Amino acid sequence: MRAYKWIGLLLTASFSVFGADVLKDNVEYTTSIAGAYDSRSTFTNPAALGFQTDLNGATPLSAFSTSLNANQNNDYVFSMAFGWLGFGIEHLVRNVGDLNRYSFALGMPFTPYLYYGIRYAFTRSDSAALSHYDSLTMGLQLRAHKRFSLALLAEGLNQPTHNGSLVPTRYTAGLLLNPIDPVRLTLDINTYSNNFLKSLGYEANAEVELARGVRVRAGYHHERKWQVGLQLNFGFTSYFSAFQPETPTRSVLIGAQFSVKPYSSLISFHSGLEMTVNGAVAEEPVNGGLLGSDRPSLLDLLKRLDEASKEPGIEVILIDLKSFPLGLAAAQDLADAVLRARGAGKEVEVFLGNAGLKEYLVAAAADRIYIEEGSELRLAGLREARYYLRGTLDKIGIEGELFAKGKYKSAPETFTRRGPSEASKEASLQRLRSLEKTIFAHLQKHRKISQKKWGQVLDHAMFSPEEAKEWQLVDAIDTFPDRKESLNAIFTENVQVMKDSIALQPRIAVIVASGDILQGRSALLSFAGSPQITYKKMETFFESALADPLTQAIVFRVSSPGGEILPSRQIASLIERAKKKKPVIVSMGDYAASGGYMISAPANEIFASPTTLTGSIGVFLGKVNLSKLYQKIDLKKEILTDAPYADLYSEDRGLSPGGRKILSRRLDQYYDSFVDYVAKQRQLALSKANEEAQGRVWTGTEAAGKKLVDKTGSYLDAVEAAAKRVGLAPGAYEYYVLANSASLFSPFGDGGWLKAETKTPWPVASIAEQIHWATLLSERPFLYLSATGLMEN
Structure with missing residues (x-):
């Protein structure tokens, strides 16, 4: 091609x-x-x-x-x-x-x-x-x-x-x-x-x-x-x-x-769609520029499946699922698109290599699952992993003087404890059980796996291709190229045909907010390969969508654990202004928690995947005290001031009782303001909003029951809801992702080499990010989900 x-x-x-x-x-x-x-x-x-x-x-x-x-x-x-x-x-x-x-x-x-x-x-x-x-x-x-x-x-x-x-x-x-x-x-x-x-x-x-x-x-x-x-x-x-x-x-x-694009014709040139899904997929597309590599967005994959579903000539869809780098909610979005294609009469087959629970969640939605000889299927269940740095910091003389408001706001525990608090452990276990229930319901419906059998699967944990076939977890052992060759079909990677409209169709703009919410871009997080959200970036995208006369509504895709309070509130205010001109529908990704929830709350309607992690309505602030470290290395710092609290955030000394009182007052004000904002935007009683806040993280299913989101639904469900809200019939509109364009003077595209190609290995990236947040704490309060890594095996 x-x-x-x-x-x-x-x-x-x-x-x-x-x-x-x-x-x-x-x-x-x-x-x-x-x-x-x-x-x-x-x-x-x-x-x-x-x-x-x-x-x-x-x-x-x-x-x-x-x-x-x-x-x-x-x-x-x-x-x-x-x-x-x-x-x-x-x-x-x-x-x-x-x-x-x-x-x-x-x-x-x-x-x-x-x-x-x-x-x-x-x-x-x-x-x-x-x-x-x-x-x-x-x-x-x-x-x-x-x-x-x-x-x-x-x-x-x-x-x-x-x-x-x-x-x-x-x-x-x-x-x-x-x-x-x-x-x-x-x-x-x-x-x-x-x-x-x-x-x-x-x-x-x-x-x-x-x-x-x-x-x-x-x-x-x-x-x-x-x-x-x-x-x-x-x-x-x-x-x-x-x-x-x-x-x-x-x-x-x-x-x-x-x-180079096919024309709309009575006899279709292609009868099959082939897709490769690998580690390059991201929430936000990355333009690699002249010398870099493009990275498709999740919506790019969903759109290709959506278009294939509507193309009469396409009979079969083959998905080579090498790996899926996003989380469970994004995997559910892809599984939903597979089910839509099947509902449109398409035969969908998924091919697995070394696969885990996320990949299997997607594959389970297909008509048939193939696994490659020599690979491994790992179905050991979910776990949460988190670092606790208190012991390490004590050894080198660093103390995290951090304060959180909300019983379950456990983000500072990374720096202040050697293990989780009881409240944090309680919330995590409940969250894991809710996610496991959702995943099992999906597998039971689409692969006919009973509760008893699923328990046996988790006990067995790892399956060779032969075992996976014997346990009926897959349908056959075959490779993607061999199966493709055996089918009597002509395959294409894209089913877009030349359009012949008299005028451009109305549009639904999709704006992606993925990563940590910051006042300005962080060089350290860029090096770690982490996406970032800034007010300036969001403002540019929203202004573009609002200025476009063809754009009728906006889908705001939020996949963020939170970040700084000021840009979070600024972006939330941006949504409030935008929805006065055009409807804004939020689609929550893997995370839309704390600051990520704040920027979602003002939308006209909120969709969350059942496995989205959201809520975490709470605040923490404080600073890092390096006085013991300075003593160890014989470093002196002199501060001259007549003001009693001019050195409040100075890292060379601990907080005085008066300083703690000031931070405690500000913590209460930030928290009360956050809860009040949620109550007003979600039209909840203040007491109800406070009850559901407390820094607790909810799954999408739980959040829907507590009115923190409007519906559980997929990415494409949110797009369709946006179209319906402005009276656009199915097929009478287009949807597209607003993204940074590659600069003529930046041959490596949006992110240069590092963003496009380099990802700092776990756990190095995790520790680097957490240290970064610790250094920022000297100046800024945060709305942030605890630094927990939700993982699957």
């Missing part, structure tokens, strides 16, 4: 034929300046190049066409387009000689509804009468409604000369009307500047799509009289023809155009 794309980029071409007036007639048979015809738009109306790029991306386009004329040599035309740019060569045979005309075109958007284009053309010929005719053309297209488009085209604006005379400018107005979906009607009317509106030319056509990718056209031209045409799409090729029986040469136009 990649080789084909490069060949297509190098060899793209489009061909068309024009009427008898070589100087002016640039409208192809049965076409309109209000339409879009891939690279042939270079000749019909260059404004359409801009629309096509917005509609289908910067897709290389190519085609060939020629006209067969009675008693005359054939004309032929070559053109190519990539994104906004078009280029064309026409070879035309006329009575006074042959000529070549070269065209360069550019089409761009003014707005998502209005497009403009410009074309410069010049001729070369052995005939002096036909050579050196330079022409400037400008075009407009208005595409503000899905049922019609309007266009204007002015050709010869530079008033070129021909045989010593000025050539008048030709003005054309065009209308494309789609009264019902199979039918399109077009009307073009033209006049010349030297006889403006006194003499009119016209062309009218009707097009009917008889079946998917099969279109017939018929129309009437004021000079050429009756004309008929046919278009047939097949895979990456679209064949077209037109016949004008009443012209002197009885012209027949035949041609084909090509794209």
Whole structure:
């Protein structure tokens, strides 16, 4: 497929034929300046190049066409387009000689509804009468409604000369009307500047799509009289023809155009989708730039499955699940997309290598599970792992003077204890049991595993491929390439087809907030490969979504354990302002806890996966006391001040009783403010909000029962809810992730080498992150989930 794309980029071409007036007639048979015809738009109306790029991306386009004329040599035309740019060569045979005309075109958007284009053309010929005719053309297209488009085209604006005379400018107005979906009607009317509106030319056509990718056209031209045409799409090729029986040469136009994206066609070129899921998947997409590697987002995977579900030609979906780097909630989102595909009648097969519970959770949703020879299936259950640094810090003379508000707010315990408190242990065990219950319900429903058998599975823990098949945990032992080869199907990695809409569809913008919430980016966390959320970044994304007239609603994907209070509150206020203009629906990922919950609370509606960890409504603050360490290394620090608490956050001394009292007061204020904010945003009684707060972490299922979230549902459920809230029917909208674009001056993309390729190994990254938070505590209070690693075996 990649080789084909490069060949297509190098060899793209489009061909068309024009009427008898070589100087002016640039409208192809049965076409309109209000339409879009891939690279042939270079000749019909260059404004359409801009629309096509917005509609289908910067897709290389190519085609060939020629006209067969009675008693005359054939004309032929070559053109190519990539994104906004078009280029064309026409070879035309006329009575006074042959000529070549070269065209360069550019089409761009003014707005998502209005497009403009410009074309410069010049001729070369052995005939002096036909050579050196330079022409400037400008075009407009208005595409503000899905049922019609309007266009204007002015050709010869530079008033070129021909045989010593000025050539008048030709003005054309065009209308494309789609009264019902199979039918399109077009009307073009033209006049010349030297006889403006006194003499009119016209062309009218009707097009009917008889079946998917099969279109017939018929129309009437004021000079050429009756004309008929046919278009047939097949895979990456679209064949077209037109016949004008009443012209002197009885012209027949035949041609084909090509794209690196397949056309919508009656006979699908592909019958299978193949997907590879590996450690590169992230919540937020990463553009690797020129030299780096792109990392797909979770939504990219879900969208590919969603599109395959709706594609009639796709019969089977094969997923090579090498590993899944995200958490349980994200795995459930992927499993939900697999179930949707099955519900649409697709056969879904998942292939496992060395796999754990997350991978098996996804695979269980498929029709069949394969495991590779020599691999291992590990189903040992869930565990939480956490570091306690108190003993280590005591040895080196560091003391964490940290204070938390909320019975279950255990984040500071990492620095202040040698093991978990009873409250922390109680909450963790309850949380694990809730998650295990959800996971078992999924496996029981889709793999028919009984409670007794699941207990035996956990006792056995690790399975060879033969054991996994014997225990009926998988269906067969096979490899992805061998199974793919055995199927009578042509596979593709992407089922997107060339769209042929009259206007751009409404959009649902997806904004991803993944990682720790910070006032500014942290170099240490960047080095550790950890994603980060800043107010500035979120503000940029929300402003973009709010400014886009096509974006009707916003899905805010939150996957964050929290962070600093100030940016958390700033982002929450940003959501409050945004939802006054457009609905904001939150989809919670693996975590949306503490500060992550605060930024979710103001949304119009909150969806959480059953395995999302959320809540943790509590606060901690304090500082790190290095006085004993300084004594050990004989380091002195002198502070001169007359103010009693100017040294409150100084790391070289402990907190005084007065200092503790100040921090305790601020802790109460932060906590009360957080609980009050949740109560108001979620419309809960203050006493109820306080009861569910206390720093306790809830699963998505538990949070729904406590009204902290509105519904348990998947990522795609949230997208559909956003569309429904603004009255968009299924299939009548698009959704996309707002992400940082790669800079021209940053060849390694969004994150350079480190973010795109490097992840500091666990536990080094974990300790580095925790030390980072400890150093930040000298200045800032936090809303943060305890530094617990939820793991599966």
